[in-house]
Amino acid sequence: MAHSVLSDWIYLPAQTPPSLLLNYFSFFPLKSNQIFLISFLTFSPSKQSLLYKMLSCGAGSGGCSKDMAVELGDEPHVLAVDDNLIDRKLVERLLKNSSCKVTTAENALRALDYLGLGNDTLEGTVSEVNMIITDYCMPGMTGYELLKKIKESSVLKEVPVVIMSSENIPTRISQCLEEGAKMFMLKPLKQSDVKQLKWHLMKCRN
Amino acid sequence: MDLVQLQRQFVDYKTSLYHEGFLDEQFTQLQELQDENNPDFVVEVVSLFFEDSERLLNELARALEQQNIDYKRIDAHVHQLKGSSSSIGAQRVQKVCIAFRNYCEEQNVEGCLKCLQQVRHEYSLVKTKLESLFQLEQQILTAGGSFPM
Numbered sequence: 570m571a572h573s574v575l576s577d578w579i580y581l582p583a584q585t586p587p588s589l590l591l592n593y594f595s596f597f598p599l600k601s602n603q604i605f606l607i608s609f610l611t612f613s614p615s616k617q618s619l620l621y622k623m624l625s626c627g628a629g630s631g632g633c634s635k636d637m638a639v640e641l642g643d644e645p646h647v648l649a650v651d652d653n654l655i656d657r658k659l660v661e662r663l664l665k666n667s668s669c670k671v672t673t674a675e676n677a678l679r680a681l682d683y684l685g686l687g688n689d690t691l692e693g694t695v696s697e698v699n700m701i702i703t704d705y706c707m708p709g710m711t712g713y714e715l716l717k718k719i720k721e722s723s724v725l726k727e728v729p730v731v732i733m734s735s736e737n738i739p740t741r742i743s744q745c746l747e748e749g750a751k752m753f754m755l756k757p758l759k760q761s762d763v764k765q766l767k768w769h770l771m772k773c774r775n
Numbered sequence: 776m777d778l779v780q781l782q783r784q785f786v787d788y789k790t791s792l793y794h795e796g797f798l799d800e801q802f803t804q805l806q807e808l809q810d811e812n813n814p815d816f817v818v819e820v821v822s823l824f825f826e827d828s829e830r831l832l833n834e835l836a837r838a839l840e841q842q843n844i845d846y847k848r849i850d851a852h853v854h855q856l857k858g859s860s861s862s863i864g865a866q867r868v869q870k871v872c873i874a875f876r877n878y879c880e881e882q883n884v885e886g887c888l889k890c891l892q893q894v895r896h897e898y899s900l901v902k903t904k905l906e907s908l909f910q911l912e913q914q915i916l917t918a919g920g921s922f923p924m
Contacts, residue, residue: 655823655859662808662816706854735858757801757862760808 645699645770646670650680650715651733652707656756660702660733663763672696677703677710677718686722698728700770704756705734705741713745720749729770733758778918785911792908797901802864821905824863828898831856835891839884849887850879856894867897 647669649660657673664671674680681687684698701719703712710718712732719725729751734741742753752769754762776784792798809816831852838849857872871894878886912922 653855653858653862654827655820655862658820658823659805659808659862662813666808708851735861756858757804757864759801759804 644668644670645767646672646697647700647702648672648674648680648683648698650674650677650701650703650707650712652676652704656704660758660763663758663760664702666760667763667767669767672698676707677712677715680715681718684719684722684725686718686725698725700729700731700751700766702731702733702754702766705732705745706736713741713748716745716748716750731766778915778920781911781915781918782920785908785915788908788911792904796866797904799864799866801862805863818909821863821909824859824865825902827859828856828868832891832895832898839887839891844882844884844887846879846882850876853879865898865901868894868901871897 647664649657649664649671651657651660651673652675654675657675661671661673672683674683678687680701680703683696684701701715703715705712707715712734716730716732719728719730726749730749731752731754732745732750733754733756735756737755745753752766754766789798793802805817805820834852835849838845838852853872853875857869857876860866860868860872871890875887875890875894878890915922
């Protein structure tokens with residue numbers, strides 16, 4: 570993550586994700602909190618409140634509690650990909666009910682653009698995503714092909730990918746899991762499925 | 776009709792829809808997703824289902840009228856319809872879609888035409904029933920009742 574150091578001052582880009590901010594504060598001693606205040610206002614309010622909490626728990630001294638890590642992951646950002654409008658609406662509601670921030674995409678190409686892997690990605694619009702949930706059967710690029718592209722990317726390969734399908738085909742399931750999918754879920758999705766999903770996601774992040 | 780009678784009518788009607796296979800537990804899931812923050816979730820999703828289904832049914836009719844039938848295209852449309860009907864719990868529509876896909880695979884035009892007729896029929900039945908259910912719900916809310924009961 571790029572940052573510039575001018576004598577004692579450290580400038581961090583406003584898009585610095587919370588997890589990386591953690592690393593910075595454990596690395597640099599607290600005396601730099603005065604520099605921090607100047608760039609502070611460029612961060613979003615939620616990030617500001619997180620940073621306050623980090624400083625008060627002594628993150629600058631190099632330690633950070635596990636609770637902090639959980640709190641940073643409290644509202645995971647999920648990208649949901651499905652070509653069916655009704656299914657998109659349903660998965661969005663299910664995820665929001667599990668306190669997730671949700672972005673939807675109607676096909677794999679749009680998803681890749683959003684993730685920064687597409688041909689049409691605009692500079693500076695790439696958002697951090699904590700999980701991707703995608704339908705298998707989609708026109709153009711399938712969910713399986715999307716999974717492969719994500720796993721090939723050095724930036725995104727650690728992001729958990731979940732595949733959903735209305736068809737229970739064992740070879741399809743093992744193919745996806747072998748390619749690195751975290752989970753395979755059968756549609757139609759239920760609240761209990763998504764709760765289980767979120768539990769796995771939080772477990773992975775810690 | 777007073778509130779208690781309306782509520783009784785609502786419960787009976789809803790139970791019959793499950794009993795007759797028009798709706799399955801996925802519809803219950805939808806209702807559980809509705810709360811004070813999203814009071815119209817079920818109506819919204821079901822309305823999307825109506826719009827999307829009508830579009831798909833028209834596409835299917837058109838595709839089956841062609842000289843050279845594109846079965847892959849038809850299958851794709853039926854797959855969509857099967858998916859959405861399954862997601863909202865419209866069980867009878869979903870079942871016809873399964874049969875429809877089999878005829879597509881066999882490239883059986885007669886079978887496909889028969890299924891199109893059947894799916895149209897099941898769709899219009901479930902649409903009418905859901906609209907009646909929503910109407911009853913509205914009447915209860917107007918009479919001062921609330922959900923869940």
